[in-house]
Amino acid sequence: MERKILIGIAVAFLAVMIVFTFTSQYTARALLPVITAGEADRDGWVDSSAVHYDESGKAFVYWVVPKETILGEALVLSRYPVRVKATKGKKIQAKGAEQLNQIALRCSREMEDGMKVRLDEEEK
């Protein structure tokens, strides 16, 4: 009897693994926050939505960093400190941002350091 239960558990376990093998391919993309990324121009002008401030008032942007893991490549948000030099309408001149190639402008969720994201397909 116990053996039958154990075999049942083994079969159920395998079934769960098979199901998630296929569904995780989809959920890993679909459930990630979508990010719209852009670049600053060579003088550091960037959309004001890209610049954030911490509790002490220091400015930073989030940039999208590809991170190699054993499970494949993941895009991760990483804080990068910048210095605000000027503002003009919806643009901010952020010293340091000109060095980054993919700055997070908007996100479907509140951005956090180390958060895994996916790029907006249309933007790509």
Next chain:
Amino acid sequence: MRRAVVFTLLAILAFVMCYPVLFILTGSLMSGDELSSRLSELLFYKGGGYVDWALFPRKVSPESFRELFLFQPGFFSLFWNTVLITGGVLLGQLLIAAPAAWGFAQYRFRGRGLLFTLYIILMMLPFQVLMLPEYIHLGAMGLLNSLPAVILPGVFSTFPVFIEYNFFRGIPSSVVEAARLDGAGEPDIFLRIGLPAGRAGIAAAMMLQFLEYWSIIEPPMAFLDSPAKWPLSLFIPSISVDNAGIAFVASLIAMFPAILIFRIGQPALEGGIAAMGVKR
């Protein structure tokens, strides 16, 4: 009184033995924030203090399970790599080791003793000694960085031959002779008498080899370059402490089939080990 002391001592010993499993279970049920705060000594200060661990999570959280099952499709590839490696090795051993063990146990031929001694020597050699020749041969066969590079040497492992030999040796020669007199061919004798009679030995060998190959470390490290082809046993240690939640759940999942197979095959394993002791 004496009984109570013995019971308490055994209970403490049992708790110590089970603690690693409990540790993994507790870690897998902690939220990311709780894990970060508890492991902060490892994460931020890198030594000098102690990890603040607890027997139970402050609040049970499925966060790490969610993260692994929904956001880590690569984990499942590694899981199936482990299944393929283990399954391939066991299937191959069933086809290779059982007839080899039957041959050693039932036939008398020149050089038999020497050959069997060679088998035992090969069984004693650690992987580090065999790694280079295996690497060269697998390279010459063009198998490096593919799963057969790990499966093939495992298929020809001498360990199951040694275990199964002890079982086949216990089959009375009169039974085999009677079958021959009745006109049974050698393959028939092996399939109809040898395999059923040595079933416990084959099961015990397969159980032990399952546990060995399910957590195999060195051959994949030596023969598989691409992390996409790695088994779970290499994935878990490569997770950084800041992803500890995933590591705990992955460990739990990796442990589960081993426990399950052990429980299912425990009678065969115990019977096998006992029989080996009696026959030797």
